[in-house]
Amino acid sequence: MTAARDQDVFLGFDFSTQQLKVLALDSELRILYEDKVQFDSDLPEFRTQGGVHIQEDRLTVTSPTLMWVQALDLLLDNMKTRGFQFSRVKALSGSGQQHGSVFWRKGAGHKLTTMDPEQQLSHILQDSFSVPQSPVWMDSSSRTQCDALERAAGGALRLSEITGSKAYERFTGNQISKVFHTRPEEFYQTERISLVSSFAASLFLGKYAAIDFSDGSGMNLLDLSSKAWSDVCLDACAPGLRPLLADPVDSSSVLGSVCLYFVKRFGFSETCSVVAFTGDNPASLAGMRLQPGDVAVSLGTSDTVFLWLQYPQPALEGHVFINPVQPEHYMALLCFKNGSLVRERIRDQTGGSWDKFSSALSSSPLGNNGNIGLYFDVMEILPAACGVRRFDADDNEVASFPPHTEVRALLEGQFLSRRLHSERLGYHISPGTRVLATGGASSNRHILQVLSDVFNAPVFTIDSSNSACLGSAYRALHGLLKQSGVSFFDAVKNGAEPKLMATPDPTANQVYDQMLKRFAQVEERVLLESRPQI
Numbered sequence: 001m002t003a004a005r006d007q008d009v010f011l012g013f014d015f016s017t018q019q020l021k022v023l024a025l026d027s028e029l030r031i032l033y034e035d036k037v038q039f040d041s042d043l044p045e046f047r048t049q050g051g052v053h054i055q056e057d058r059l060t061v062t063s064p065t066l067m068w069v070q071a072l073d074l075l076l077d078n079m080k081t082r083g084f085q086f087s088r089v090k091a092l093s094g095s096g097q098q099h100g101s102v103f104w105r106k107g108a109g110h111k112l113t114t115m116d117p118e119q120q121l122s123h124i125l126q127d128s129f130s131v132p133q134s135p136v137w138m139d140s141s142s143r144t145q146c147d148a149l150e151r152a153a154g155g156a157l158r159l160s161e162i163t164g165s166k167a168y169e170r171f172t173g174n175q176i177s178k179v180f181h182t183r184p185e186e187f188y189q190t191e192r193i194s195l196v197s198s199f200a201a202s203l204f205l206g207k208y209a210a211i212d213f214s215d216g217s218g219m220n221l222l223d224l225s226s227k228a229w230s231d232v233c234l235d236a237c238a239p240g241l242r243p244l245l246a247d248p249v250d251s252s253s254v255l256g257s258v259c260l261y262f263v264k265r266f267g268f269s270e271t272c273s274v275v276a277f278t279g280d281n282p283a284s285l286a287g288m289r290l291q292p293g294d295v296a297v298s299l300g301t302s303d304t305v306f307l308w309l310q311y312p313q314p315a316l317e318g319h320v321f322i323n324p325v326q327p328e329h330y331m332a333l334l335c336f337k338n339g340s341l342v343r344e345r346i347r348d349q350t351g352g353s354w355d356k357f358s359s360a361l362s363s364s365p366l367g368n369n370g371n372i373g374l375y376f377d378v379m380e381i382l383p384a385a386c387g388v389r390r391f392d393a394d395d396n397e398v399a400s401f402p403p404h405t406e407v408r409a410l411l412e413g414q415f416l417s418r419r420l421h422s423e424r425l426g427y428h429i430s431p432g433t434r435v436l437a438t439g440g441a442s443s444n445r446h447i448l449q450v451l452s453d454v455f456n457a458p459v460f461t462i463d464s465s466n467s468a469c470l471g472s473a474y475r476a477l478h479g480l481l482k483q484s485g486v487s488f489f490d491a492v493k494n495g496a497e498p499k500l501m502a503t504p505d506p507t508a509n510q511v512y513d514q515m516l517k518r519f520a521q522v523e524e525r526v527l528l529e530s531r532p533q534i
Ligand SMILES: Nc1ncnc2c1ncn2[C@@H]1O[C@H](COP(=O)(O)OP(=O)(O)O)[C@@H](O)[C@H]1O
Pocket: 016, 017, 018, 019, 299, 300, 301, 302, 340, 341, 343, 344, 354, 438, 439, 440, 441, 442, 443, 444, 447
């Protein structure tokens, strides 16, 4: 780490699906340090694949809560070994994969306040979780609970008007409801329920951290207009839920200072502030310094598309969250489950390297000679369909595509779907539109070129594909400055500008405007065929 000795440092963490990442910024907002712990390979004893366990029903998806704690032990130990100067950290914040829940066992709060710096966190907290396998965002097993919640709220649209989303299986209220109904003993052993984000903040604080407004919007429990838990939703999910969640707070709140455990074990300053942690997508919005009018496309484990919204527009598709940097505004988000893991599967069938995958893209034509593919290895959110479907230029279903056609069909299909559903959400690409790309796959220029062509807009990236960590470090800085009235955009005005990575091919408009119409019909057909016949 090369920060001048007197420079303040701001840290951002991201507890995402496949890894725990960290990024440090100096006070000029230059990136000083980036590191990560990959759950599958660095912590093989937890036997995760892509950071999760998919249960036998193929619908229940969990991650071992203790794995996230052990990942933090390992990450901080590695930073210490590499000479990271924790004493310079003025503030830290972080993010977590959205919707996942952590159930703290009775007595865990006391353990948090009395952590012995001689011991690893994972040793101290090994018995602290009443539900040791945390439900995560990939879970689709809570349909019964979703139906009950929508009924209690007065219908799907009414629930969306209250909480910003109709009932979604992965949303935390429905997951809590499932635990209450299927494992009541574990539920009654619980003294606190956190999101992954507030769980991670609790570790640094040495006490339970509040859920922030923005990540709290992904629970089907928060009334977006009052920014308080909705009684109707709480009561429909489980009894006595309000004290288990505690009051939510503004996403840029300073929650306190790091606890003595971190001061003694790693040399953090006692005055290092902990700013509320939030969801990874809200943190990415901060990291990209997204402006109204931009569209963000995150290509991580999930693919997400999100926008800055001034006014909430509740709908039956997509989500509205409270904006993480301007709490009077909102963000709209669409989430697609079949993102990077499907791209990896097709890569492995096409020679096994991103280079070969990329050359398949550059040697196949825009529009793929009319071939269209939909690749839903797991039950998709938008549309709610599963399976791989391929169609030729005459809309005849075919069993396979040649390798190069397959790679392009995957990418074009994914991005046409992202565009189709963004447009249904009211988003229209105009001449000034910037697509800001982030997430692991945004490091691949060939993928960004297809994104640019399909959206017919220039694609930009920021310095790190790790915008959730960067946004967390920005939010740590802003949390401190906000106390003197500084806005988020003023606090981070010196951050690096996004760089132009791809511009649309001159023929793209013609090709993809037509193809989008066909794609919408094909997707509708696949959706209808996926519905159970009555
Ligand atoms: N060069 C590349 N081309 C395409 N995808 C890539 C490339 N490098 C990494 N990825 C993808 O990035 C994914 C991880 O993205 P990331 O945003 O870090 O995930 P998450 O935050 O959900 O853990 C990997 O699953 C991998 O498929």
